Amino acid sequence: MTTYASTEVALLAVALTLVVGVYLVAVADRLVAVIVAGDGVPIVTTLVAPVRQVAWLLSQSRTTTERPDAAGWAVAPALLAGLAAFALALVPLAPGLVLADPDTGFVAFSAAIAFVMIAVFLHGWSPNSPLPLIGAYRYGAQALSFQIPFLLAMLATALPAESLSIVRIVEAQEPLWNVIRQPLGLPIYLVVGLGVSFWGPLNLPDGSDLAGGTSLEDSGIARLLWAVARSSMLIAVSAMGAAGFLGGWYGPFLPGPVWVIVKTLILLGVILLAGHVFARVRIQTFVLVSWAILIPLALLNIFVSGAFLL
Amino acid sequence: MIDDQIVTIVFWIFSAGAIIAGYRVFRTDSMVRAAFYLLASFAAVGGILILLGSEFLGMVLILMMAGEMLIMAIVMVMYMMNPAGLNPMVMVHQNRVAAIAGVVAFLALAGVALAGDFPDKPAPDPPAATRELGVELLGNSMLVFQTAGVTLLATMIGAVALAGHRGRYGAADEGSLEPPLQPDEETEG
Numbered sequence: 001m002t003t004y005a006s007t008e009v010a011l012l013a014v015a016l017t018l019v020v021g022v023y024l025v026a027v028a029d030r031l032v033a034v035i036v037a038g039d040g041v042p043i044v045t046t047l048v049a050p051v052r053q054v055a056w057l058l059s060q061s062r063t064t065t066e067r068p069d070a071a072g073w074a075v076a077p078a079l080l081a082g083l084a085a086f087a088l089a090l091v092p093l094a095p096g097l098v099l100a101d102p103d104t105g106f107v108a109f110s111a112a113i114a115f116v117m118i119a120v121f122l123h124g125w126s127p128n129s130p131l132p133l134i135g136a137y138r139y140g141a142q143a144l145s146f147q148i149p150f151l152l153a154m155l156a157t158a159l160p161a162e163s164l165s166i167v168r169i170v171e172a173q174e175p176l177w178n179v180i181r182q183p184l185g186l187p188i189y190l191v192v193g194l195g196v197s198f199w200g201p202l203n204l205p206d207g208s209d210l211a212g213g214t215s216l217e218d219s220g221i222a223r224l225l226w227a228v229a230r231s232s233m234l235i236a237v238s239a240m241g242a243a244g245f246l247g248g249w250y251g252p253f254l255p256g257p258v259w260v261i262v263k264t265l266i267l268l269g270v271i272l273l274a275g276h277v278f279a280r281v282r283i284q285t286f287v288l289v290s291w292a293i294l295i296p297l298a299l300l301n302i303f304v305s306g307a308f309l310l
Numbered sequence: 311m312i313d314d315q316i317v318t319i320v321f322w323i324f325s326a327g328a329i330i331a332g333y334r335v336f337r338t339d340s341m342v343r344a345a346f347y348l349l350a351s352f353a354a355v356g357g358i359l360i361l362l363g364s365e366f367l368g369m370v371l372i373l374m375m376a377g378e379m380l381i382m383a384i385v386m387v388m389y390m391m392n393p394a395g396l397n398p399m400v401m402v403h404q405n406r407v408a409a410i411a412g413v414v415a416f417l418a419l420a421g422v423a424l425a426g427d428f429p430d431k432p433a434p435d436p437p438a439a440t441r442e443l444g445v446e447l448l449g450n451s452m453l454v455f456q457t458a459g460v461t462l463l464a465t466m467i468g469a470v471a472l473a474g475h476r477g478r479y480g481a482a483d484e485g486s487l488e489p490p491l492q493p494d495e496e497t498e499g
Contacts, residue, residue, distance in 0.1 A: 103365060
């Protein structure tokens with residue numbers, strides 16, 4: 001049986017991961033951008049840049065639209081940030097260091113991912129403005145398309161564990177990580193993770209081709225909250241990828257928590273790099289790829305993993 | 311027991327949330343808002359299911375409702391002459407029939423709740439409940455659920471084929487039109 005850390009410690013760990021993680025995403029995204037562009041790395045500027053942006057957004061005056069759904073507009077960033085915290089609460093950050101390890105952890109995580117589409121749709125729908133609304137509908141199509149490949153790719157990780165508990169899923173990877181046992185799983189999960197956190201090539205709802213999409217009408221603190229919520233979701237997705245496919249805290253030489261951090265950072269780096277290397281995908285292409293390629297691949301992944309376990 | 315007290319408090323929060331959100335479904339003036347209130351109501355019911363020890367079913371209910379309510383909102387907006395569902399509109403109709411049906415359904419459910427003979431054995435712990443559910447789905451009830459599953463899958467494939475981009479008479483964005491009945495119409499048009 002796993003011995004769990006106390007609730008207070010786990011709560012502190014999740015809160016700390018989110019706070020540090022959001023700052024890290026802001027810094028790392030800029031660093032990746034300058035490295036990809038081949039410029040010199042201005043370390044100090046990069047470290048201070050998020051703070052400057054926060055200060056600027058906090059001092060910006062709020063604008064509004066004609067007859068928005070004010071409640072929905074206010075709730076959307078809070079919902080997205082809350083979902084990120086909920087999802088991260090299910091991820092073991094070290095052996096026994098998990099805020100909640102329900103026996104249906106995988107289903108709970110999937111429910112959080114499903115509610116992301118509610119948060120993004122609400123965020124684009126409520127300002128009562130055309131481009132955010134187009135972004136909202138785009139994300140509807142995007143989210144409904146990646147939902148099934150996501151569920152199938154994650155479900156395959158539950159097969160060797162014979163449990164839906166995330167901690168059991170990590171423990172089942174002690175002899176062999178899922179990334180080797182199920183080579184199709186992690187690539188599918190990363191594509192879906194880009195979609196969930198609508199980042200880089202899959203930033204279709206908030207893309208610059210819609211002048212900012214669902215966050216076009218956001219200003220000041222609302223824009224800041226939305227950016228924080230998006231970054232938190234990215235952290236949660238990376239951490240879950242590390243737990244589900246890269247063997248969580250298992251690894252040679254280094255202690256468990258360090259491995260969790262290293263693996264999460266690697267996945268985060270891959271996602272951030274994808275944002276600066278790949279062009280934005282058209283929604284039609286993404287929907288087609290999800291239904292016609294990712295679902296069959298994810299099913300194949302499940303069948304092969306299942307066959308090895310028989 | 312403090313745990314019992316917390317469970318009781320959370321139960322009442324979820325119950326009140328489900329009822330208030332359910333009431334708001336009919337008092338709001340937008341289809342998208344109505345769909346989201348309904349989602350909130352179902353999520354609260356999912357929370358109650360989890361409190362009752364049916365962890366898996368509660369989680370799955372919450373998971374499924376998110377996608378379903380979004381699809382419902384989009385489809386309702388598509389069918390209604392109401393751009394984006396932000397224009398105010400009345401969400402109730404056939405008030406008398408609806409009121410009678412509501413009262414009858416409430417009395418029937420209240421009758422079951424008051425007169426029903428409920429088992430008083432303690433609920434199994436969540437892992438056991440999840441396992442029993444799995445054994446039931448892939449054991450005695452497998453034929454029923456697999457039949458329903460294959461039927462639903464066939465319906466989904468059919469719906470996707472009907473709504474697909476490539477139609478029988480060409481792609482949707484290139485003017486997918488039936489060929490005319492009379493061959494010479496083609497030269498006229």
